[in-house]
Amino acid sequence: MQGEQVVKIRASYGPAESPALVEIWRSAVRATHDFLEESDFDRIEGNLASAYFPAVSLIVAERAGEPVGFAGIAEGNLEMLFVTDEARGEGIGTDLLNEAIANFGVTKVDVNEQNSGACGFYRSRGFAQVGRDVLDGDGRPYPTLHLELSQ
Template sequence: MLNKIVPYQEHFHDKLIDIWYQAVCQTHTFLTDEDIEFYHQMLQNGALKQVEIWLELNENEEPAGFIGLDGTKIEMLFVDPKYHGKGIGSRLIKHIENIKGSNLQVDVNEQNDGAFAFYKRIGFVQVGRSELDSSGRPFPLLHLVLKNHA
C-alpha cells in the first residue's frame, strides 16, 4: 500500500472534519459531548484554514489522516480510527521534520495518554505544562519538543 502525503486541498475539508470527529470521539474520552461540539464548531468555522495542513491519502486517494502546523508547532494530528496503528501519524511527523527541521513542538492533552505515549515513542520529551488549553478551557496541556536526533 503506497500512501502519499500531499498539501491541504479544499475539496477534502469535510472529510478532514469527519476524521477529526471520529478520532476525537475515540481518543479524547475526557471530553463531554458539549466540549466536542465546541471544538467541532471551531474546526467547521475555519480553524483548518489557519494552519498549514498536510494529509496522507490512502490507496483510494482519500485522506486517512492529517497534520496541521503553525510554523514548527504541531497544532493538530488526527488519523481516521480505521487506520490507527498503521504508521500514518509517524509518517506525517517525519514528513514535517524533513520540511521544517527537528525543532518541532506539540501540546498534548494531559488526559490523552495514547497521544502522549505516541509522541514519546517517536522522540518527543515534555518541557512544560499548562493548566488550561489554548481556548482557556480546563484541560491541562503537556508541552513537548522533539529531541534533537543529532
C-alpha cells in the first residue's frame, strides 16, 4: 500500500520536475478548490512553472522516488503547499509544513477562506488568524485569511 512507504522531503528542485509538480497542483486544487472559477484555474496553472515556482524556495515530498507533494517558501511565508489528492490525509502535508517551519523559518501563511480543509489544517498545527482580505492577492473575489504561527 502506498501510504506505508517512506516519504522523503528534499530541498532540491529542477525545472525538469515542473510538469510533475504542476500535476500535483492540479490534482490537489481540483479536489479542494471547488470555489475557483475555471478561468482562474487555467491562469494560475499557466503561471506555475514560469512565474510562481521560480519565485519561491521549493521543497518536494517524494515516495518511492516520485513527487507526491511540494511546498514553496518566500521570506518566512508559506506561499504554497499541495499534496496530490491520492496521498491527502497521509501526513505528507504535515511533513512538508514541519520542514518549512524547522528549516525555512516559516511563520505565516495565507489561505483561501473557502478552503475549509486548509484552514482547519493550519489552525490545528498552531496557526491563528491575524487578518482577512475580501479579495485575494490578484484582486479576485476569493477572501484570504492571514495566519501566523502561535508560539
